[in-house]
Amino acid sequence: MYTDKVMEHFSNPRNVGEIEDANGVGTVGNPKCGDIMKITLRIEDEIVKDVKFKTYGCGAAVATSSIATELIKGRTISEALNVTNKAVVEALEGLPPAKIHCSVLAEEAIKSAIADYYRRQGIDPLPIVGCDADCANCGQAAAGH
Amino acid sequence: MHIYADYAATAPLRREALEAMTPWLTDGYGNASSIYRVAREAKRALEDARRSAAASLGVLPEEVYFTSGGTESDNWALKGALELGARQGDEPRERRRHLVTTAIEHPAILQTAQWLERQGMDLTILPVDEAGLVSPERAAAAVGGDTQLVSVMHANNEIGTIQPIEDIFRAVKAKNPQTLCHTDAVQSAGHIPVPWEGADLMSLSAHKMGGPKGIGALVVRRGVRLPAFMHGGGHERGRRSGTENVAGAAGFAAALATGAAEMEREAARLSALRDRLIAALLRIPYSRLTGHPVRRLPGSVSVVFECVEGESLVLGLDMNGVSASSGSACSSGSLDPSHVLLAIGLPHEIAHGSVRFTLGGDISETAVDRIADITARVVAERRAMSPVWDEKAQRPIPFGT
Numbered sequence: 001m002y003t004d005k006v007m008e009h010f011s012n013p014r015n016v017g018e019i020e021d022a023n024g025v026g027t028v029g030n031p032k033c034g035d036i037m038k039i040t041l042r043i044e045d046e047i048v049k050d051v052k053f054k055t056y057g058c059g060a061a062v063a064t065s066s067i068a069t070e071l072i073k074g075r076t077i078s079e080a081l082n083v084t085n086k087a088v089v090e091a092l093e094g095l096p097p098a099k100i101h102c103s104v105l106a107e108e109a110i111k112s113a114i115a116d117y118y119r120r121q122g123i124d125p126l127p128i129v130g131c132d133a134d135c136a137n138c139g140q141a142a143a144g145h
Numbered sequence: 146m147h148i149y150a151d152y153a154a155t156a157p158l159r160r161e162a163l164e165a166m167t168p169w170l171t172d173g174y175g176n177a178s179s180i181y182r183v184a185r186e187a188k189r190a191l192e193d194a195r196r197s198a199a200a201s202l203g204v205l206p207e208e209v210y211f212t213s214g215g216t217e218s219d220n221w222a223l224k225g226a227l228e229l230g231a232r233q234g235d236e237p238r239e240r241r242r243h244l245v246t247t248a249i250e251h252p253a254i255l256q257t258a259q260w261l262e263r264q265g266m267d268l269t270i271l272p273v274d275e276a277g278l279v280s281p282e283r284a285a286a287a288v289g290g291d292t293q294l295v296s297v298m299h300a301n302n303e304i305g306t307i308q309p310i311e312d313i314f315r316a317v318k319a320k321n322p323q324t325l326c327h328t329d330a331v332q333s334a335g336h337i338p339v340p341w342e343g344a345d346l347m348s349l350s351a352h353k354m355g356g357p358k359g360i361g362a363l364v365v366r367r368g369v370r371l372p373a374f375m376h377g378g379g380h381e382r383g384r385r386s387g388t389e390n391v392a393g394a395a396g397f398a399a400a401l402a403t404g405a406a407e408m409e410r411e412a413a414r415l416s417a418l419r420d421r422l423i424a425a426l427l428r429i430p431y432s433r434l435t436g437h438p439v440r441r442l443p444g445s446v447s448v449v450f451e452c453v454e455g456e457s458l459v460l461g462l463d464m465n466g467v468s469a470s471s472g473s474a475c476s477s478g479s480l481d482p483s484h485v486l487l488a489i490g491l492p493h494e495i496a497h498g499s500v501r502f503t504l505g506g507d508i509s510e511t512a513v514d515r516i517a518d519i520t521a522r523v524v525a526e527r528r529a530m531s532p533v534w535d536e537k538a539q540r541p542i543p544f545g546t
């Protein structure tokens with residue numbers, strides 16, 4: 001049911017862990033749904049210098065988190081904000097329909113961490129990120145979350 | 146080394162079954178319903194298989210109807226019984242349109258029951274206790290004058306709990322002697338004795354006991370006028386049409402006979418291995434057993450681990466050569482974890498961390514110890530990358546703190 005690319009990222013996840021001196025942290029999902037992603041960022045000069053993740057969830061949740069960190073590492077904030085769930089699915093060469101919500105979660109985790117970065121800088125993230133990225137309390141949450 | 150520990154999903158074909166099947170897959174190709182020699186030989190083999198299966202089960206040969214498997218048998222039992230009840234008597238008030246079943250049945254029962262409800266039948270779904278047991282008193286209390294069928298599985302596929310079906314069916318019949326009783330014995334038959342005495346209908350599947358896939362049976366108690374399910378050429382005494390699967394029936398009968406002959410010894414051996422594995426797995430912190438501690442299938446081990454998601458655990462086990470399964474949402478293709486784990490009262494977040502090992506075949510003590518070691522390692526790996534697990538303190542982090 002999973003592509004080789006998904007299995008490869010599940011077996012050898014990239015960028016696992018937490019950045020000690022992170023300046024942007026995002027946690028999305030909830031235990032009731034069975035998946036939680038936490039992304040920590042180190043942003044310097046508008047560039048994602050480092051990124052790490054921790055994920056509780058299924059194979060697809062781990063793989064989407066892993067590939068999402070690869071897609072944003074070394075990129076500018078605006079490039080990172082342009083990483084959509086679709087881009088995550090494409091990078092994994094596809095996901096089963098029931099697992100698309102995992103890619104949505106990965107996109108939300110990135111946005112949530114960047115929003116947190118802006119808040120720490122005293123900047124309102126809403127106009128830049130597009131939402132406040134408080135995904136746990138968002139009424140428009142995607143895919144049944 | 147690969148360790149297969151998913152015998153509740155399917156079992157490899159027994160050598161005895163393969164040997165019994167081979168002649169009917171090669172030279173004995175005749176259609177058992179034709180009249181010439183190769184057909185007569187096939188017919189004889191089919192009836193030999195029926196007699197042998199009946200003897201292994203302790204039922205009459207004419208009570209055994211071969212089907213394509215457990216799902217068909219369950220569909221036939223429920224739809225047939227309710228069709229019978231709905232046209233009972235001359236007066237509408239004599240009709241019996243009520244079906245009673247339980248919250249932990251296989252989807253072949255639950256989905257069929259819900260379909261019948263959509264067709265206008267009345268449905269009652271009985272709850273279970275935290276060990277997965279159905280109370281005979283509660284079952285009887287749900288039965289009324291219009292109850293046509295009570296369907297209770299003998300042993301559960303996910304948590305292994307064995308129901309006291311003899312007590313349940315006795316209580317049901319005491320309340321309404323007209324009510325029919327059905328048991329889905331797919332997981333138990335061939336492994337433990339099925340107390341069939343109180344039942345009118347029983348579903349069986351060959352491949353769960355080392356027979357081939359694609360064949361099973363519905364046992365219909367003599368005198369129960371269950372309507373035909375598959376209409377056509379009138380096979381299986383007019384009740385289940387379709388060219389007979391002679392090789393399948395021969396393999397099924399051989400698997401049942403071998404299962405019956407080895408039952409006592411195998412049940413004791415697998416129960417000991419099961420308890421050894423449960424004890425080892427429960428040494429992993431923040432784990433718990435699901436299902437009944439004693440009234441459970443010999444090879445069935447089902448546990449939940451906090452802060453680990455079941456599907457990722459199953460994939461991790463697979464990477465280490467162990468085949469197991471999970472009742473987590475992600476393995477079912479929905480966002481909800483298994484209906485069985487929810488029915489025994491587990492919260493969603495705990496139910497997501499389920500893993501099931503079902504033992505069988507020639508699995509050894511060494512293999513079981515290896516399963517435990519690998520599981521401990523994979524659980525630790527998954528927890529180390531879980532945002533809800535405190536790696537330093539080795540305990541869960543309450544979510545939202």
